[in-house]
């Protein structure tokens with residue numbers, strides 16, 4: 744199954760939710776693809792109501808405690824109650840804006856595995872690491888530290904070079920192939936490796952030929968783009 748992940752980030756509206764729910768009323772080929780929509784928290788319950796069951800639901804973050812006096816936070820237990828199957832962990836925007844470090848991310852991955860919700864771990868190098876030829880070293884460090892004491896879990900790893908997120912620039916097909924092979928070697932055996940960063944309706948087919956799927960930001964909230972992408976999955 745190739746994963747088609749849609750990370751809405753801090754975007755969206757009820758109107759967008761309804762438009763995308765409408766697009767997905769036609770089933771996709773779920774023998775070959777798994778479409779996962781990751782809207783922000785307030786839209787999760789609308790999603791649960793309006794989307795067909797073959798579209799999977801995910802969240803973009805969570806707080807580690809099960810429940811209790813943590814005003815403003817959302818737990819894995821709450822997410823599971825809304826039928827969330829997936830959750831993003833360690834997206835570069837959380838690492839950058841919310842100071843999540845490799846240790847925090849390791850703890851969050853363990854929470855997900857305990858609570859049996861599937862984590863999508865995001866990793867990726869900065870432009871400086873890329874330009875100085877440090878990509879593999881950097882990724883290896885992230886994988887080792889993020890997955891410390893986690894062995895044969897089923898994890899989805901999204902390789903998202905930071906310099907490619909929201910920029911319209913992507914690594915070449917050869918570069919992605921090279922990193923995919925590298926990550927397959929160092930990640931737990933059952934991991935899936937997907938690619939994210941400026942994925943759109945014209946390039947996503949190239950990426951899903953190499954990787955186990957894609958994670959999209961901008962294209963996933965662009966009605967014209969998502970219509971094209973979704974209809975090509977049927």
Ligand code: PGA
Pocket residue numbers: 750903907908909910939940941942958959960961962
């Ligand atoms: P983008 O974002 O598709 O807008 O580049 C990808 C991501 O951050 O997951």
